[in-house]
Amino acid sequence: MDIFMLPEVSTIFLFITSASLLTIAPGPDNVYVAIRGLAQGWKAGLVAALGLITGLFVHILLAALGLSAVLASSPILFATVKYAGAAYILYVGWQIYKSGPVSLTTDTPASPLWAIYRQTIMMNILNPKVALFFLAFLPQFVDINSEYATHQFVIFGFLFQAVALVIMGGIGLFAGIASARFAAAGSGQNWLPKFAGSMVMLLGAYIPGKDLWSALSEI
Numbered sequence: 001m002d003i004f005m006l007p008e009v010s011t012i013f014l015f016i017t018s019a020s021l022l023t024i025a026p027g028p029d030n031v032y033v034a035i036r037g038l039a040q041g042w043k044a045g046l047v048a049a050l051g052l053i054t055g056l057f058v059h060i061l062l063a064a065l066g067l068s069a070v071l072a073s074s075p076i077l078f079a080t081v082k083y084a085g086a087a088y089i090l091y092v093g094w095q096i097y098k099s100g101p102v103s104l105t106t107d108t109p110a111s112p113l114w115a116i117y118r119q120t121i122m123m124n125i126l127n128p129k130v131a132l133f134f135l136a137f138l139p140q141f142v143d144i145n146s147e148y149a150t151h152q153f154v155i156f157g158f159l160f161q162a163v164a165l166v167i168m169g170g171i172g173l174f175a176g177i178a179s180a181r182f183a184a185a186g187s188g189q190n191w192l193p194k195f196a197g198s199m200v201m202l203l204g205a206y207i208p209g210k211d212l213w214s215a216l217s218e219i
Contacts, residue, residue, distance in 0.1 A: 007141065007152050015141045015156055019163040022137075028203050032123070033168050034175040035199050036116065042176020044116055049168035051117040053161050055124025060157030063134040064150055082128050089204030092119050097197025134160075 029052050037045025095111065124130060134157065142152045
């Protein structure tokens with residue numbers, strides 16, 4: 001790899017710092033990972049984080065190819081993807097809600113880890129705000145005058161994935177440890193899946209609910 005395609009070290013350091021602060025900030029992704037960890041243990045939390053990070057790769061690729069700009073310029077396409085994502089989050093929340101009591105002291109989660117991984121990938125892909133985030137955030141660190149601008153775009157995207165994986169993975173692990181403590185105390189096995197599923201469904205309902213409230217406020 002040509003060394004000249006790499007960004008400046010100072011730029012990389014600034015990017016990692018910014019990405020860390022943005023990822024640590026409370027948001028739907030962190031909440032979802034924590035909920036999965038609480039509901040089904042640390043493995044589910046880590047797999048949920050990995051699924052979200054995998055979904056980021058699609059947005060990084062779209063942004064690097066300029067396709068995210070097409071999404072941003074089409075209100076109909078943006079709304080279609082946005083509400084499809086909200087509907088999918090509601091579906092995932094319902095699946096968690098009806099999964100029933102889980103023995104958090106065993107290695108048998110209510111939902112297979114592969115299903116959790118697949119669901120979280122789709123949740124991230126169907127979130128157009130992630131595409132717009134990369135479209136707005138990554139160019140701040142790319143040298144647009146460089147012939148390797150596209151390569152830098154991808155490099156920064158992968159760096160963001162690495163930072164997000166460490167932070168979200170830590171959240172999933174911590175939530176899983178907390179859920180295990182609930183189980184050891186003999187509580188939480190009945191209400192955790194219902195609580196977690198309800199919270200995920202609220203995340204899904206928040207997206208169209210916020211838009212509906214804004215529309216009514218303008219009347």
